[in-house]
Amino acid sequence: MRAVEVTAFGTPDVLRLVDRPDPEPRPGAVRVRIHATIVNPVDSWVRRGTMAHRTPHLPFPFTLGFDIAGTVLDDTDAFTAGQRVIGLYPWLVEGTGKGTNAEIVHADPRWLAPLPQSVDWATAATVPLNSLTARQSLDLLGCAPGETVLVTGASGAVGSFAAQLAAADGAKVVAVASAGDEAYVTALGVQYVLSREDPHRLVEAVRKVAPNGVDRAFDAALIGAPLLGAVRAGGGFLSAVEAAAPAPERGITVTGVHAKPDAAQLTDLIRRVVAGELTTRIADVLPIEHSAQAHRRLEAGGLRGKLVLTF
Numbered sequence: 001m002r003a004v005e006v007t008a009f010g011t012p013d014v015l016r017l018v019d020r021p022d023p024e025p026r027p028g029a030v031r032v033r034i035h036a037t038i039v040n041p042v043d044s045w046v047r048r049g050t051m052a053h054r055t056p057h058l059p060f061p062f063t064l065g066f067d068i069a070g071t072v073l074d075d076t077d078a079f080t081a082g083q084r085v086i087g088l089y090p091w092l093v094e095g096t097g098k099g100t101n102a103e104i105v106h107a108d109p110r111w112l113a114p115l116p117q118s119v120d121w122a123t124a125a126t127v128p129l130n131s132l133t134a135r136q137s138l139d140l141l142g143c144a145p146g147e148t149v150l151v152t153g154a155s156g157a158v159g160s161f162a163a164q165l166a167a168a169d170g171a172k173v174v175a176v177a178s179a180g181d182e183a184y185v186t187a188l189g190v191q192y193v194l195s196r197e198d199p200h201r202l203v204e205a206v207r208k209v210a211p212n213g214v215d216r217a218f219d220a221a222l223i224g225a226p227l228l229g230a231v232r233a234g235g236g237f238l239s240a241v242e243a244a245a246p247a248p249e250r251g252i253t254v255t256g257v258h259a260k261p262d263a264a265q266l267t268d269l270i271r272r273v274v275a276g277e278l279t280t281r282i283a284d285v286l287p288i289e290h291s292a293q294a295h296r297r298l299e300a301g302g303l304r305g306k307l308v309l310t311f
């Protein structure tokens with residue numbers, strides 16, 4: 001099988017397309033043939049070594065990739081061979097060094113949700129990590145219907161899922177859109193769309209629509225401490241990256257998130273994508289051979305949607 005391995009920490013040049021033996025069947029696991037996966041910001045950080053302190057036992061070479069959109073190869077109690085599935089693949093936590101930038105992976109069946117026939121592989125791959133992060137973040141924030149929720153990075157994958165889910169939960173969503181993306185973010189069903197600004201001006205803009213401050217903030221853009229000024233005293237603040245969560249002030253509860261596989265949540269999220277209740281965006285679809293190019297494009301910034309890698 002083909003795989004893309006990280007041979008050392010560094011620039012996208014450390015990525016190597018290699019041929020490896022196909023994984024053999026393994027008790028308790030199901031093999032999945034990957035058709036599409038995503039290049040996420042975390043892949044770039046792991047490749048560079050930014051998270052090396054959290055993964056001291058990661059063996060070189062290792063394989064990146066958190067998203068599964070593929071076909072089951074083995075019959076199990078939960079799945080039959082040939083069935084289409086999606087899943088969040090927690091390879092970094094598992095410490096195996098084997099992510100989804102490989103043609104075949106071993107997965108725990110509890111990580112997988114059935115993928116309806118109507119969803120293409122590329123679209124499906126954009127859903128697991130990003131929508132589960134959004135869902136689990138909103139649950140951690142504990143928003144009640146009618147509350148005001150600020151979502152930064154609403155042009156991005158996690159932020160746009162969060163904005164849509166929060167609106168569907170009954171929150172009044174104040175979403176921050178990247179330049180030129182206001183129409184897309186407005187169509188997510190949010191109440192107010194603010195343009196990306198420096199943090200001080202952004203807080204002023206939030207206070208114009210929510211004079212006492214928002215009840216909760218989900219910081220998918222990692223603005224951090226300066227954004228606390230947009231939150232009311234005693235409110236809630238969640239950073240999409242725990243290490244970027246600021247110190248609490250004025251009784252605001254501050255937390256981070258670590259997205260986990262959850263088949264029931266993922267089944268519901270993909271159902272909502274099929275029903276047209278959730279929108280997801282693709283910037284481009286590239287063959288796995290072009291992973292290094294995908295990493296460079298991600299790091300250059302300004303993408304609208306996800307970069308999909310296909311086998």
Ligand SMILES: NC(=O)c1ccc[n+]([C@@H]2O[C@H](COP(=O)([O-])OP(=O)(O)OC[C@H]3O[C@@H](n4cnc5c(N)ncnc54)[C@H](OP(=O)(O)O)[C@@H]3O)[C@@H](O)[C@H]2O)c1
Binds near residue numbers: 040155156257258
């Ligand atoms: N903890 C977890 O389990 C978990 C899981 C998944 C993702 N994450 C994290 O969640 C974050 C978002 O991920 P993603 O996949 O949604 O990334 P993404 O698609 O690149 O979206 C990030 C968005 O934030 C915007 N942005 C960046 N800096 C900003 C600023 N200062 N003000 C306003 N907007 C800003 C970007 O706009 P431009 O493109 O215009 O710069 C982009 O639209 C990442 O940090 C990622 O690592 C965490």
